[in-house]
Amino acid sequence: MRNAEASKERILEAAMAEFSAHGIAGARVDRIAKAAGCNKNLIYIYFDNKETLFATLLQKHLLRVYEDIAFTPDDLPGYAARVFDFGMSRPDLMRLLAWYNLEQQHAVPPERGAAHGAKVEELAEAQRAGRVGGAFPPHFLMTAVMTLATAYTAANPFGAPLDADSTKDLVALRGAVSAAVGLLAQQDGAAR
Structure with a gap:
């Protein structure tokens, strides 16, 4: 065996x-x-x-991501920073996700859909409780967080490909991603 x-x-x-x-x-x-x-x-x-x-490979790695990167709606900037770190350290997985999105016509594996749905619901609850700003609907906010966190990965056509110097200082870039997410999630809605 x-x-x-x-x-x-x-x-x-x-x-x-x-x-x-x-x-x-x-x-x-x-x-x-x-x-x-x-x-x-x-x-x-x-x-x-x-x-x-392919599906087995993707599921194996996505399950690891769900387990390794704890979602914290009360600290969306910190969560975005952890996703950024993971995405920047795993260009192969980010390219795998890009290929999946291109070739599977957006059919979402059940585990991925369930994990995303749970995060959106946690985010909605945090908004209802006033711990996260409500300027944006939870689905949009979750998409924006993930988009910002993965904007400079190997799979994104806009980040590093258009600004080659952007990834020279990953600490500063990580900070900028985290700060941008903080603005989106702030309480007073000034990010509108």
Whole structure:
């Protein structure tokens, strides 16, 4: 059993490199098998097809993100900073998400939708309790937080590609992201 689990992990590691570089349509099972040091048929035995392999890979990493980055509606700037740190340290995963969004016509995996929905509800509750400003609806605010936090990752066409110097000082950039989120979430609605 340990051998099978080790083989699956090697396949998933090779698949991460292949899918993040080429997307689902452009990825080749032959290249994944070669990089994983296994027979191509083994991939089909473990994962059925390329799409299931991609979905398994994405779910594995997204579950880790949900567990590792605690959502704190009372500290949206801090949350945005943690998401920024994660996104900047994982360009492969950010590219994987970009490919998923491009190729899956926005079909959201149930776990991802549930995690997002829970965050929006926590944010709505914090707004109702007056702990977070209500200038923006919770869905919009959550989208804005995530967009700002990931604006300079490898997957975003506007951040670093248009401003190559922007990522030279990640501490300052992180601070700017956090401050912008703070303005969006402030109590008095001055961010309007």
